[in-house]
Amino acid sequence: MTTGPHAAGPARRTVLAAGGGLALGAAVTGGAVALTRDGDTAAPVADSGAAVPFHGAHQAGIATAVQDRLHFAAFDVTTDDREKLVRLLKEWTRAAERMAAGREVGDGAHGGLPEAPPDDTGEALGLKPSRLTLTLGFGPSLFDGRFGLKDRRPGALVDLPRFPGDNLDPARSGGDLCVQACADDPQVAVHAIRSLARIGFGTVSVRWSQLGFGKTSSTTPDAQTPRNLFGFKDGTRNVSGDDSAGLDKHVWVGAKDATGGGAWMAGGSYLVARRIRMNVETWDRTSLAEQEDVFGRDKKEGAAVGKAKEHDEPFLKALKPDSHVRLAHPDSNGGATLLRRGYSFTDGTDGLGRLDAGLFFLAYQRDVRSGFVPVQTALARSDALNEYIQHVGSAVFAVPPGVRDADDWWGRGLFS
């Protein structure tokens, strides 16, 4: 793995109406980026101004070192015109390439029409690329027959079962498409989602969206795990973004998995998104001993019971059977391992004087059937944490492989 210099990335162009003279490659190489030998985006880059390469074998925003902020949107496709959807995916790809490089959307010529709206909405002008990644996914409903994709639905893209305790709001669940925008500057992430929604006007509409203000996980091996809104480090044993073997085993869909109609998914991954409301007011009235029993970790260091350090491997039999760490551990779930990339959210108040706050859980995996489903089945049945949380939104998406170059586009394999 080679790592570029940690120089500040280029500022977003501040020219509204100039032509598209700046070559994409130049904008990318001007930023501090890390590439693995096969061109994948690697994890341990934390220059918050830099650009993350958009092109690669896998989409960025999965193995990429977790950025500080999130704006996530699920879209419904509002047309049944397959060609229109394909055109949109091509347009989105080109816009995403530009935004990831810290450039404006469009070439500034706004179609040569002086009275046309500006190509770019403008609120990210002058801001750095901020490690923006845009990651696209296809939901199960996209394969319902409207677009001739019924036989292309991968077996691993299952509809999630109803788990005990689920209290899902349909208005915060599902979606034909999703885009995960992560960046170190929230204005850059918000601008990206809004720009894609704008480009999609008439073809897609936003079904739901979620802002995440703070990351709750780390995909870099040595970093401390950020604390969630219960004050705990959770998700310590994560797949590291520079662990190629771990990624191949647990995250990337291999050529052997992607067979038949689902062959287009080789190099992709599957994303489960869950909006988990955390009842912080109840939790905050619980003793430290009870809190630590629930997680199976100490609060200060984040070490499993009986261990000294956060990253010390837990001795599962020392943990209470209903503790979160024990139940979520791969050894309790036939090896099931997820790459977690969740964010804390706070969306005002719930009308009862309680903060509408929690965890927007995002997990990538090679197969949902051997990843999230067994883990959540165990947790939903027994987790001591269930007294303090509730799953209120849910979605699952097939995340296709990366866009290879400037001629490739999101979902080309699916629609070809």
Added chain:
Amino acid sequence: MTTGPHAAGPARRTVLAAGGGLALGAAVTGGAVALTRDGDTAAPVADSGAAVPFHGAHQAGIATAVQDRLHFAAFDVTTDDREKLVRLLKEWTRAAERMAAGREVGDGAHGGLPEAPPDDTGEALGLKPSRLTLTLGFGPSLFDGRFGLKDRRPGALVDLPRFPGDNLDPARSGGDLCVQACADDPQVAVHAIRSLARIGFGTVSVRWSQLGFGKTSSTTPDAQTPRNLFGFKDGTRNVSGDDSAGLDKHVWVGAKDATGGGAWMAGGSYLVARRIRMNVETWDRTSLAEQEDVFGRDKKEGAAVGKAKEHDEPFLKALKPDSHVRLAHPDSNGGATLLRRGYSFTDGTDGLGRLDAGLFFLAYQRDVRSGFVPVQTALARSDALNEYIQHVGSAVFAVPPGVRDADDWWGRGLFS
């Protein structure tokens, strides 16, 4: 004015159960802070890890250089026991002192009861002070007679008139108390509001709250104004945090203003908060020329029509009569000048596929009657921007003077 070294501030203590041995003064002086001669917090400090002094003649969070993130909460007092409310204000003051210095809430002894919940909720452990400021205000409804404060209501704390176009949601308006938490790390701001709500359990409950992800204004004289969600710099001509004369003239309540029952407000200020929904989808379909006409500025630089630079003084007669810059300018409103400290928000989707996004407008002034009321009267009547925005929440608060020292508390003047 003397400016401290721009060293990184102390990390939040990571000890959950230790006694309160760390002196507050040491924690504060360990951070990079700027003090004016009379001990006020001054503006031009941008070390995002540092601590901002909590004590002073004025509350921090007004003249303080605008931090990156906001969590704002309005509270209803749920008791009519004046002594209970006073006890809460004292407790809040002590907790705010500690949090602003980057320390945990409470002394870690959690009342000497092993089974009591932890004093601190923990999610900000290990984070820097992040320039956290906590600014308290009293709403008009606090003076309704429940607490014997009827004759202490200042004349300048008026109920806002109904402005043309207002579409106010009562669930996002008003409040007996408010706390504005600003910090460069959103987790620190969210932790602070949640901690105050927790301390207030049984005495107050959160009426509404608002997260702001990006600042839209600057209180430092040379900085560029951040862009709002319409892509424009707005609020260029702001009161600078180090302009003592300007602050005395436009922001701080003088001894002469604070007379009779309102004498306790000397050194304080008045805050108007408005949740302004911005119809970004409509705006984004408008031509650049129309957008620039609406604001009276060019989009790229932010200069007023006919001028070259953002901070060039506009020639008002060159601007369209209904342009935002012209209508909001002090010369159009008898000199009315506000210190603006607003933030952009994005709160998901509105059910119609549109982002629920906009500006959470926060403005401080010496007197609401000569500040926000005339400005908004002119804007609500004529502003070309009204086609693209709607005011959906509103509140006004009397913000008392600063807490002088470790014996003083928020609102002592009001309740004495």
